[in-house]
Amino acid sequence: MLTxxxxxxxxxxxxxLRLRIVTLLAHETLCTTHLVxxxxxxxxxxxxxxxxxxxxxxxxxxxxxxxxxxxxKPEVIExxxxxxxxxxxxxxxxxxxxxKRVC
Amino acid sequence: MLTxxxxxxxxxxxxxLRLRIVTLLAHETLCTTHLVxxxxxxxxxxxxxxxxxxxxxxxxxxxxxxxxxxxxKPEVIExxxxxxxxxxxxxxxxxxxxxKRVC
DNA sequence: GGTTCACATCACTGGTCGCTGATGTGACAG
DNA sequence: CTGTCACATCAGCGACCAGTGATGTGAACC
Numbered sequence: 052m053l054t055x056x057x058x059x060x061x062x063x064x065x066x067x068l069r070l071r072i073v074t075l076l077a078h079e080t081l082c083t084t085h086l087v088x089x090x091x092x093x094x095x096x097x098x099x100x101x102x103x104x105x106x107x108x109x110x111x112x113x114x115x116x117x118x119x120x121x122x123x124k125p126e127v128i129e130x131x132x133x134x135x136x137x138x139x140x141x142x143x144x145x146x147x148x149x150x151k152r153v154c
Numbered sequence: 155m156l157t158x159x160x161x162x163x164x165x166x167x168x169x170x171l172r173l174r175i176v177t178l179l180a181h182e183t184l185c186t187t188h189l190v191x192x193x194x195x196x197x198x199x200x201x202x203x204x205x206x207x208x209x210x211x212x213x214x215x216x217x218x219x220x221x222x223x224x225x226x227k228p229e230v231i232e233x234x235x236x237x238x239x240x241x242x243x244x245x246x247x248x249x250x251x252x253x254k255r256v257c
Numbered sequence: 258g259g260t261t262c263a264c265a266t267c268a269c270t271g272g273t274c275g276c277t278g279a280t281g282t283g284a285c286a287g
Numbered sequence: 288c289t290g291t292c293a294c295a296t297c298a299g300c301g302a303c304c305a306g307t308g309a310t311g312t313g314a315a316c317c
Contacts, residue, residue: 077244081255116293132239154188199307201266261315269309274303287291
């Protein structure tokens with residue numbers, strides 16, 4: 052079942068730049084410098100978005116000297132995929148059985 | 155692969171009231187009156203949100219006399235679930251193989 | 258035709274959010 | 288220890304958005 056917590060999680064991902072970051076991190080663990088180079092966004096802006104992703108528990112950080120590596124947490128995305136999967140399945144059976152509330 | 159179109163789709167769902175509507179419609183096809191009763195939101199507000207969902211192609215309408223039935227389109231949610239599934243799988247292998255770009 | 262009901266659209270506004278420049282901090286190099 | 292680099296934080300401003308009341312529309316009932 053979807054909760055309000057899921058809303059917040061989805062809201063965090065539902066941003067062009069953040070989705071871009073998430074996609075990049077899904078393929079490769081990167082540090083901020085790389086993300087600046089890849090996205091072309093300002094460092095401050097990226098730092099703000101990374102903060103949001105961190106606080107939402109979507110990514111985790113690993114300091115390495117002056118650098119900070121950002122890694123995507125697969126279980127969060129997996130949980131999201133599962134949630135939407137269940138929702139899709141429910142919707143599918145609703146449509147196929149023509150479940151409808153009368154007015 | 156995630157595109158900017160997906161961003162818009164996710165953004166539309168990433169709203170408390172709209173996610174509530176989507177969840178309700180996943181279980182049962184309803185018309186606006188039911189949604190007003192279920193959510194407690196104003197009719198105008200709901201109509202606005204339903205418009206957004208309709209324009210995003212997430213729901214479809216079926217007029218029935220004075221009433222308008224709203225039904226969730228399962229294929230949209232399925233596509234979303236599949237997209238996140240692929241993303242999660244990519245992230246999983248990235249973490250397990252320790253794929254990381256050097257600074 | 259007039260009324261009521263279900264629903265959509267419009268126009269406005271208050272609050273919020275995103276981007277930015279400035280600045281702080283901690284780590285390495287020399 | 289001084290400068291530089293990587294990154295975080297802060298404060299402020301402008302743009303956008305969400306909710307609302309007013310209003311439009313079209314269908315049913317009398």
